[in-house]
Amino acid sequence: MRAIVIESPGEPQVMEVADVPDPRIGPHEVLVDVAAAGVNFIDTYQRSGVYAVDMPFTPGLEGAGVVAEAGAEVDWTRVGERVAWASSPGSYAERVRVRAKDCYRVPDEVDLEVAAALMLQGLTAHYLSASSFPLEPGHTALIHAGAGGVGLLLTQLAVARGARVITTVSTDAKEALSRGAGAAEVIRYDRFGDMGAELPAAVRGLTEGRGVDVVYDGVGASTFEASLASVAVRGSLIVFGGASGQVPPFDLQRLNRAGSITLGRPSMGHFLRTPEERAWRAGELFEAVAAGTLDIRVGATHPLADAAAAHEALESRRTTGKVLLLP
Numbered sequence: 001m002r003a004i005v006i007e008s009p010g011e012p013q014v015m016e017v018a019d020v021p022d023p024r025i026g027p028h029e030v031l032v033d034v035a036a037a038g039v040n041f042i043d044t045y046q047r048s049g050v051y052a053v054d055m056p057f058t059p060g061l062e063g064a065g066v067v068a069e070a071g072a073e074v075d076w077t078r079v080g081e082r083v084a085w086a087s088s089p090g091s092y093a094e095r096v097r098v099r100a101k102d103c104y105r106v107p108d109e110v111d112l113e114v115a116a117a118l119m120l121q122g123l124t125a126h127y128l129s130a131s132s133f134p135l136e137p138g139h140t141a142l143i144h145a146g147a148g149g150v151g152l153l154l155t156q157l158a159v160a161r162g163a164r165v166i167t168t169v170s171t172d173a174k175e176a177l178s179r180g181a182g183a184a185e186v187i188r189y190d191r192f193g194d195m196g197a198e199l200p201a202a203v204r205g206l207t208e209g210r211g212v213d214v215v216y217d218g219v220g221a222s223t224f225e226a227s228l229a230s231v232a233v234r235g236s237l238i239v240f241g242g243a244s245g246q247v248p249p250f251d252l253q254r255l256n257r258a259g260s261i262t263l264g265r266p267s268m269g270h271f272l273r274t275p276e277e278r279a280w281r282a283g284e285l286f287e288a289v290a291a292g293t294l295d296i297r298v299g300a301t302h303p304l305a306d307a308a309a310a311h312e313a314l315e316s317r318r319t320t321g322k323v324l325l326l327p
Helices: 041-048 112-133 148-160 173-181 193-204 225-229 252-258 276-292 304-315
Strands: 003-005 017-018 029-039 062-070 084-085 095-099 103-105 142-143 164-169 183-189 210-217 232-239 262-264 298-303 324-325
Touching: 003 304, 017 304, 029 084, 029 112, 029 304, 041 304, 062 095, 062 112, 084 112, 103 276, 112 148, 112 276, 112 298, 112 324, 142 148, 148 164, 148 173, 164 173, 173 183, 183 193, 193 225, 210 225, 225 232, 298 304, 304 324
Parallel strands: 142 164, 142 210, 164 183, 210 232, 232 262, 298 324
Antiparallel strands: 003 017, 029 062, 029 095, 029 324, 062 084, 084 103
């Protein structure tokens, strides 16, 4: 089969297509013919060396496809069934080995490309809105990168839970997408000369000086200070990614001075710890997609051989919605 292989960390061009043996599965695993693989920022962190991984390495944690082989101890799925996953290494390939417990059955009403686009970012948006800071009617949330893959899904889920959503975006097109997802207010940070001062002022101007109940920040280093200054007294700042770089260490006493702020740095694996929790989150997402109440935007698709171009687009923030690789 063909797969993307990285021999050593570096820029996107270190990813090359190679012919490699098909994966061999164990008794609790399935072999899946990949229909689409999701491209995510964690893939870029692993490729560049921000997150250390053993090399040579095939990136990609997310995708959807059709089961080609099932291990002897797998009793809930069968050959030919449509499945998706969010945490199986090696997904930038024509075939991938997936632990059966990490697979989710894809309903017939959901296209496999849509399922691949939904999993990692959809599950992230679900645990952020339902668990990291459980949104309720009356809450106001600030979501950075409102037109990104997580941002569009998180906005829709937050609005469905009754929250008022403020987002940040950088272009007219992204503003239109964010408003289409349900954002009540959209802040154009590209027009700021000093984000650290002007963004909090804009947020407080939209909240009668109070600030927001929660900031969901997947951008990291470049937005952290503005995010902290935008939170209401006894509110929460949830940092779930570092698209602009990781947040440096800081004095915890600042959370006290800012208004007894709660700071969280969640990871998806900690919110998918039991079969029941995994089924709940994925089930709600697939049901919403099938019902037409959750729109999944696929912003770009690339052939497997163009993985470098996909990473370049993602890291430059030229993308809206989800980026997929099609083997």
